[in-house]
Amino acid sequence: MSVFLQNVLSTLKRGVALGGFPEGLYKLLSKPERVVAVSIPVRMDSGGLEVFEGFRVQHCSALGPYKGGIRFHPDVTLEDDIALATLMTLKNSLAGLPYGGGKGAVRVDPRKLSARELEQLARGYVRALYPVLGELVDIPAPDVGTDSRVMAWMVDEYSKLLGRNAPASFTAKPAVLWGNPVREYATGFGCAVVTREAAERLLGGSKGLTLAVQGFGNTGQWHAYWASKMGFKVVAISDLSGTVYDPDGIDVEKAMKVKSETGKVVNYPGGEKLSDPKAALYVDADVVAPDAVENQITLENVGKVKAKLVVEGANGPTTPEAELELAKRGAVVVPDFLANAGGVVMSYLEWVQNLQWYWWSEEETRAKLERIMRDNFERVWAKFEEMRRSSREVVMRDAALVIALQRIYDAMKARGWL
Ligand code: GLU
Numbered sequence: 001m002s003v004f005l006q007n008v009l010s011t012l013k014r015g016v017a018l019g020g021f022p023e024g025l026y027k028l029l030s031k032p033e034r035v036v037a038v039s040i041p042v043r044m045d046s047g048g049l050e051v052f053e054g055f056r057v058q059h060c061s062a063l064g065p066y067k068g069g070i071r072f073h074p075d076v077t078l079e080d081d082i083a084l085a086t087l088m089t090l091k092n093s094l095a096g097l098p099y100g101g102g103k104g105a106v107r108v109d110p111r112k113l114s115a116r117e118l119e120q121l122a123r124g125y126v127r128a129l130y131p132v133l134g135e136l137v138d139i140p141a142p143d144v145g146t147d148s149r150v151m152a153w154m155v156d157e158y159s160k161l162l163g164r165n166a167p168a169s170f171t172a173k174p175a176v177l178w179g180n181p182v183r184e185y186a187t188g189f190g191c192a193v194v195t196r197e198a199a200e201r202l203l204g205g206s207k208g209l210t211l212a213v214q215g216f217g218n219t220g221q222w223h224a225y226w227a228s229k230m231g232f233k234v235v236a237i238s239d240l241s242g243t244v245y246d247p248d249g250i251d252v253e254k255a256m257k258v259k260s261e262t263g264k265v266v267n268y269p270g271g272e273k274l275s276d277p278k279a280a281l282y283v284d285a286d287v288v289a290p291d292a293v294e295n296q297i298t299l300e301n302v303g304k305v306k307a308k309l310v311v312e313g314a315n316g317p318t319t320p321e322a323e324l325e326l327a328k329r330g331a332v333v334v335p336d337f338l339a340n341a342g343g344v345v346m347s348y349l350e351w352v353q354n355l356q357w358y359w360w361s362e363e364e365t366r367a368k369l370e371r372i373m374r375d376n377f378e379r380v381w382a383k384f385e386e387m388r389r390s391s392r393e394v395v396m397r398d399a400a401l402v403i404a405l406q407r408i409y410d411a412m413k414a415r416g417w418l
Contacts, residue, residue: 002079004294007319008086014320015401018387018394024418025409029089032082034058038128040106042120052121054106056129058138059085062411063093065136066102067344069143070125072150074109080294081105084143087315088344091337094404095376097348102138104129110145122150126157133158135168135355141347144217144293148174148184168354171347180350182365183343188222188291189366190342191313193373195223195287196230198334201381202309203286210247212236212285212307214278215292216255216265219313219340223291224252232287238280239265239292245283246271281305290317297322305331312336327395335397337404338380345372379403 009030016026040052055078058066068088071081081103089101106125110118132138142151155170155177162169173179182189199206211232213224216239224234233249241264244250250271258268266273281288281297282304290296291313297305302322310326310333312318318326323333346369353359360368384399412418 002077002083003319004316005079005083007295007316008083010320011397011401012086015398015405018398019402019405019409021405021409022418025405025412028412028417029060029086029408032057032059032085033061034132035078035082036129036132037078038125040121040124040128042117042124044117045114052106052108052124054104054125054128055081056104056132056138056140057081057085057102058132059101059103060089060408061100062408062415062417063100064098065100065134066138067092067097067099067141067347068101068103069141069343070104070106070146070150071143072106072108072110072121072145074107076105076107078105083294084315087337089408090401090404091341091344093407094337094380094400095341095345095348095372096407097344099139099344099348102140103143104140108145118150119153122146122153123157126154127161130158130161133169135166135351139169139171139347139351141171141344142218147218148172148179151179152177168351171350172343173350178350178354180346180353180360180365181362182369183346183350184218185222185226186346186369187219187340187343188224188313189226190345190369190373191219191223191289191291191311191339192226192230193342193370194334194339194377195227195232195289195309195311197374197377197381198309198311198332199232199287202332207231208233209286210235210284211287211289212280212283213289213291213313214238214243214280214296215290215314216259217292219343220289220291221252221256221259223289223313224250225256228252235285236280236283237265237268238277240277242266242277243274243279243283244268244271245274245279247284287311289313292317295319297326299325302326307331310334312339315340323395323397327393332396335400338376338396338400341376342369342373345369
């Protein structure tokens, strides 16, 4: 079994035990309700044919239709997809959304495809999975390697097959196709809100505190951007090209421009360049944000992480053993399914707009997103404090888990599943 899935299952088991839930809850959540594997043929620009492997994991529907992104990545496996779908179930429950959890994946390196090939792949994915998708069935969104352009092709293909416009069947679409401009930066914005809330409680404020961000994709860029707007000093950023470290502060907007023009953060003019992309996790900073992919802070490197606060922008970046090590040192990890929920919370707001053919302004939408993220954080923090009073072993993830599992358990019980 993949390390990622193992970690997610052990987290789930810990949550079921801590919350005193029956074993049946673990049994129901440790396996997805449905897994669909498809083959997607694409005629390549060269004239040859490639057949790509794709999945959609529909993990749990106790709280509503399945909801979660689609990842395009060369190394993604079905087991990782199951782990990611399980995290979506927890994330959607914790945020109080009317959704179960799901996640899709295609084994492909999207950077190696032309725009035409990528479009064929996106449309092919929808054709293959059409019978199990839909605005009240399973609503995909982007994840690593996909974006609003891919969502536009997907919603178009879906709408053609259905015979009518169906904007609510995919989220994070371009604004002109009933998307909302906030969705582009929603995950990073939500991470920044949570970073500020956590820093205020743990570090006595946020103004002037230093933040290091590992991973400079959609989440990392907007996390750094909004955190700097909120008063944090961003001292390190990284991507696969390496790490940029500047204790005097990095100009995030300039770094975003460099990233979009050259594809590499190390082309940022200024700061010290370190070849290890993970070096951003080890620099002197009050807060560290692993915003790249899973399994980044492990027992092997946890000793090098100095920050007192870790905010997980990625899904599954800290292994459970590493998290316990950090806790022993008095550091707090804000768990992924709380910290990075801004994306799916914004997806929910977009979906509500689409179902009603109604429109909110960017400011109004961002205010709603901020309120939901703050409320989520406050609920988890209060539970964390309560649980910590009776046991010193508790980590913040445990509090989030118990709240998320409680809602799923109540729904399953009411439905007669348990
Ligand atoms: N892929 C994002 C996540 O992991 C967003 C999912 C969504 O908006 O449905 O939370």
